[in-house]
Amino acid sequence: MSNPADRTDAAGAETAPSKRKLRLGISSCLLGDLVRFDGGHKKDDFLVRVLGDYVEWIRVCPEVDIGLGTPRESIRLERRAGEIRLVGGRSGADHTEKMREYARAKAAEIAGWDLRGYVLKKDSPSCGMERVRIYDANNVPSKDGVGMFAEALLERNPLLPVEEEGRLRDPRLRENFITRIYAYDRWLNLRANSPKARDVVAFHTAHKLVLLAHSPEHYRILGKLVAEAGLLPIDELLARYETELMAGLRRVASPGRHTNVLQHLAGFLKDELDATDKAELHDIIGEYRAGHVPLITALTLLNHHLRRLGHAWVEAQAYLAPYPRELALRSAV
Numbered sequence: 001m002s003n004p005a006d007r008t009d010a011a012g013a014e015t016a017p018s019k020r021k022l023r024l025g026i027s028s029c030l031l032g033d034l035v036r037f038d039g040g041h042k043k044d045d046f047l048v049r050v051l052g053d054y055v056e057w058i059r060v061c062p063e064v065d066i067g068l069g070t071p072r073e074s075i076r077l078e079r080r081a082g083e084i085r086l087v088g089g090r091s092g093a094d095h096t097e098k099m100r101e102y103a104r105a106k107a108a109e110i111a112g113w114d115l116r117g118y119v120l121k122k123d124s125p126s127c128g129m130e131r132v133r134i135y136d137a138n139n140v141p142s143k144d145g146v147g148m149f150a151e152a153l154l155e156r157n158p159l160l161p162v163e164e165e166g167r168l169r170d171p172r173l174r175e176n177f178i179t180r181i182y183a184y185d186r187w188l189n190l191r192a193n194s195p196k197a198r199d200v201v202a203f204h205t206a207h208k209l210v211l212l213a214h215s216p217e218h219y220r221i222l223g224k225l226v227a228e229a230g231l232l233p234i235d236e237l238l239a240r241y242e243t244e245l246m247a248g249l250r251r252v253a254s255p256g257r258h259t260n261v262l263q264h265l266a267g268f269l270k271d272e273l274d275a276t277d278k279a280e281l282h283d284i285i286g287e288y289r290a291g292h293v294p295l296i297t298a299l300t301l302l303n304h305h306l307r308r309l310g311h312a313w314v315e316a317q318a319y320l321a322p323y324p325r326e327l328a329l330r331s332a333v
Helices: 045-053 096-110 148-156 171-191 197-214 216-227 234-250 255-267 275-289 295-309
Strands: 022-027 055-060 075-080 083-088 117-120 132-135 141-145 162-164
Touching (some): 022 171, 096 148, 117 148, 117 171, 148 162, 171 197, 171 234, 197 216, 255 295, 275 295
Parallel strands (some): 022 055
Antiparallel strands (some): 075 083, 132 141
């Protein structure tokens, strides 16, 4: 349900980040749990000390869950007779079927947890999302694998925002993931309240600029979809919109596309700013495009003018506050 304190547009669609803690799944070693093969952990400071104030973490360790002890023999993916197997690094003990059975069941269970996202442990033969080592018969690794649990999770929950903690060290990927989990939260809150076609249109109106920054292609696709909103069965409209929304947001917003959105926002002010303010805004956007200042610098100036001049429709755009500003992610992109 939406929080009454959250900002909404005139049609009632949530446009501000929720003040509730979002529920996210996570590889438990990333929170400091001593579940690694060596009895240690991989505690991640950003996830624990920064994002932890805004989310409720749901811990999962597939290797412990299938009965492997702590500490334990390390496991790895091996290619045997054209098939990927999960085996002990020293003993060769095969854990493939146990892990696959567990992963399928757990992924289905997770689908019912009402999660807004999931963070996986990079390089893990169970949890790695990409570039996991697979060893051939000559003990030579290739980094083209996917952890067995991660593979099942992604297949069963294709729209769920999922990332690895290693990729989250990249400021743009980090900002993308947080944008996705909050957009997904707003969308799922909408779906939970028996929306009508007009509610989907209001949601889309509030998220146009977010989509434009991430994927102009999906901005166009969804624009055409909502133009036909009243002609489609609501279940079909919701399913199609959700699929395209999450596919579009998965594309990382680039400086060029952000610049396009900034210029679009500036266009709402062109007839109201004097020559000095126009020049200052133009220069700041140019400095952002050139990489001399972060995105937050240009947005702060734009917000100042939009609020001063009372542009309510523009202020209601989720792009201006896609997640809690205290996370300060736009200071690094």
